[in-house]
Amino acid sequence: MPKKKITKSVYLKWYEDMLFWRKFEDKAAALYIQQKIRGFLHLYNGQEAVLAGSVFAMEENDRMITAYRNHVQPIALGVDPKKIMAELCGKVGGTSQGNGGSMHMFSKEHNFFGGHGIVGGQIPLGAGLAFADKYLETGAVTLTYMGDGAVRQGSFHETLNLAMLWNLPVVFIIENNGYAMGTSVERTANHTDIYKLGLGYEMPCEPVDGMDPVAVYNAVQEAADRARSGGGPTLLEMRTYRYKGHSMSDAQHYRTKDEVAEYQKKDPIGIVEKIIKDKKYASAKELEAIESRVKDLVNDCVKYADESEFPTADNLYKNVYIQDDYPFIKTF
Numbered sequence: 461m462p463k464k465k466i467t468k469s470v471y472l473k474w475y476e477d478m479l480f481w482r483k484f485e486d487k488a489a490a491l492y493i494q495q496k497i498r499g500f501l502h503l504y505n506g507q508e509a510v511l512a513g514s515v516f517a518m519e520e521n522d523r524m525i526t527a528y529r530n531h532v533q534p535i536a537l538g539v540d541p542k543k544i545m546a547e548l549c550g551k552v553g554g555t556s557q558g559n560g561g562s563m564h565m566f567s568k569e570h571n572f573f574g575g576h577g578i579v580g581g582q583i584p585l586g587a588g589l590a591f592a593d594k595y596l597e598t599g600a601v602t603l604t605y606m607g608d609g610a611v612r613q614g615s616f617h618e619t620l621n622l623a624m625l626w627n628l629p630v631v632f633i634i635e636n637n638g639y640a641m642g643t644s645v646e647r648t649a650n651h652t653d654i655y656k657l658g659l660g661y662e663m664p665c666e667p668v669d670g671m672d673p674v675a676v677y678n679a680v681q682e683a684a685d686r687a688r689s690g691g692g693p694t695l696l697e698m699r700t701y702r703y704k705g706h707s708m709s710d711a712q713h714y715r716t717k718d719e720v721a722e723y724q725k726k727d728p729i730g731i732v733e734k735i736i737k738d739k740k741y742a743s744a745k746e747l748e749a750i751e752s753r754v755k756d757l758v759n760d761c762v763k764y765a766d767e768s769e770f771p772t773a774d775n776l777y778k779n780v781y782i783q784d785d786y787p788f789i790k791t792f
C-alpha cells in the first residue's frame with residue numbers, strides 16, 4: 461500500500477479523536493470515584509498518539525488485539541463509545557452486556573479481539589490471528605499491542621520465535637510507557653532498548669517516538685506493508701508515557717511530578733493542536749466547536765450508561781463454560 465498523505469483533515473481527525481479519548485477516560489475516572497465503575501480501571505491518557513497513528517495505517521480487514529488498557533481502541537475502530545461506557549459501568553447496554561467490564565472490551569465485527577487481563581496473554585493470540593489470516597489468505601495484518609512489562613513474559617519470546625519461523629503477517633507494537641505498575645523499565649532488565657529484543661529472532665525492529673502520531677503512522681505503515689507483502693513480522697517499540705496511575709489506586713511513589721510534567725510538554729494532543737494552529741488548518745472558533753462536540757459526546761455516553769439496566773441474576777451462567785451436571789450450579 462502506498463503511504464497515505466497526512467492532510468489537514470487527517471490532523472483534524474487526529475485532534476478530535478485524541479481529545480475525545482482523553483476526555484472519555486477522564487470521565488471514566490470521575491465515574492469510578494462516584495463508584496459507578498468498579499474493579500480495575502486502566503486509563504490511556506498520554507499514549508493516544510500510538511493509537512491514532514497506527515489506526516491510520518490499518519486497512520479495512522486488519523485486526524487489533526491488546527491488553528487491559530483498552531477502552532478507547534475499540535472506539536477508534538468504530539465501536540459506539542456509548543456501549544463502551546455502559547460496559548465500564550457493568551450495564552446490559554455494554555459491548556459484552558456488562559459481563560466483561562473495563563479489561564475485556566471486544567468487538568469481532570470491528571476486528572477488535574480484546575481486551576486481555578493476563579500480562580502477555582494476548583501476544584500468542586495475536587500471532588494466532590495472523591496465522592489464520594495467512595492460512596486463509598485474507599491479506600489482513602494483525603496489530604498486536606503490549607506493554608513494556610509484557611516483554612519479560614515467556615509468551616512474548618515464544619511468540620516471536622514462531623511468528624518468524626512461520627513468517628506471520630503480524631506487527632508487534634510495544635507501548636513502552638516506562639513502567640509496569642510501579643516498576644520502571646530500568647528495574648526489569650539489564651538493557652533498556654526494548655526493540656533490540658527483536659534482533660535475537662532476526663525480526664526487523666526499531667524504536668519509534670510514540671508521542672508523535674506521524675512517526676507512529678510511518679513505522680506501522682511500513683511494518684504492515686512488509687507483513688502484507690509476505691515479509692513477515694516487525695517489532696516496534698513505541699516510546700510513550702502514561703499520565704495517570706497504573707490503575708485507579710496508585711499512589712505513584714515510583715515517579716516524581718516533574719517527570720510527568722516533562723512528558724506532558726510533548727503531549728500528542730498538544731503537538732497536533734500546534735500543527736493545526738501553525739498551518740491555520742482551523743480557526744479558534746472551529747477548535748472550540750470540536751471541543752464542544754467532544755464534550756457533548758462524552759455526556760451522551762454517560763447518559764446512555766446511566767439509563768441502561770444492570771444485568772439480571774439469571775445472566776450469571778450465560779456464556780460461561782460449565783458442566784451441565786455440576787453439582788453446585790444454582791439456577792435462578
Ligand SMILES: Cc1ncc(C[n+]2csc(CCOP(=O)(O)OP(=O)(O)O)c2C)c(N)n1
Nearest residue numbers: 529577578579607608609610637639640641
Ligand atoms: C501474568 C500476570 N502477571 C501479573 C499481573 C499483574 N499486572 C497487571 S498489569 C501489570 C503490569 C504490566 O505492565 P506493562 O506491560 O508495562 O503495561 P502497562 O500497564 O504499562 O500498560 C502487572 C504486573 C497480571 N495481570 N498478569
Ligand SMILES: [Mg+2]
Nearest residue numbers: 607608639640
Ligand atoms: Mg508499561
